[in-house]
Amino acid sequence: xxxxxxxxxxxxxVPIGVALGTVTSGNYTIIQVGGLATLSAIGDTTAxxxxxxxxxxxxxxxxxxxxxxxxxxxxxxxxxxxFATAAxxxxxxxxxxVNFMRQ
Numbered sequence: 654x655x656x657x658x659x660x661x662x663x664x665x666x667v668p669i670g671v672a673l674g675t676v677t678s679g680n681y682t683i684i685q686v687g688g689l690a691t692l693s694a695i696g697d698t699t700a701x702x703x704x705x706x707x708x709x710x711x712x713x714x715x716x717x718x719x720x721x722x723x724x725x726x727x728x729x730x731x732x733x734x735x736f737a738t739a740a741x742x743x744x745x746x747x748x749x750x751v752n753f754m755r756q
Contacts, residue, residue, distance in 0.1 A: 659684070661713040668709055668730050670753050686753040692732060697741035701734040707749065708732075714743060729753075 659682070662668040670684030671692065692715050694701055699717035701707055710716040715732055731752040738745060 662709040663712070664708070664710055666709065668732070668753060671751060685751070687751060689735075690749055690751045691746045692734075692749045692751070693743075694734070694738065694745050694747040695741070695743045696738040696745065700739035701737055701747060703735060703737050704733050706731060707734050712743075715747070715749070 659669065659676075660666065670686045671690045673683050673685055676682045692707075693713060694707070694715045695710055696717060698710060699719060701715070701717040706718055707715040708718040715734070717734075731750075733750040735748045735750065738747065
């Protein structure tokens with residue numbers, strides 16, 4: 654266990670929470686692990702669908718997911734978009750219900 658080390662999630666890592674502000678390397682931060690959060694998204698890989706679990710993408714963003722996606726971490730980390738989009742703009746802020754409590 655490395656309680657003082659957190660990385661930005663990628664397409665192959667499981668997110669553990671949502672940073673509530675800018676994080677500077679070597680400093681403390683607070684993360685949100687459940688509830689309604691605003692997540693950075695990109696919808697041109699696979700479109701985000703309302704209440705269909707999203708998956709982590711590159712650089713801490715989320716993307717839509719096919720129901721049988723290999724990296725669909727709905728048993729461990731759940732991110733449910735509340736807004737549908739297929740926009741190619743990275744960094745689009747999407748409200749999502751999140752639950753990272755099973756980490």
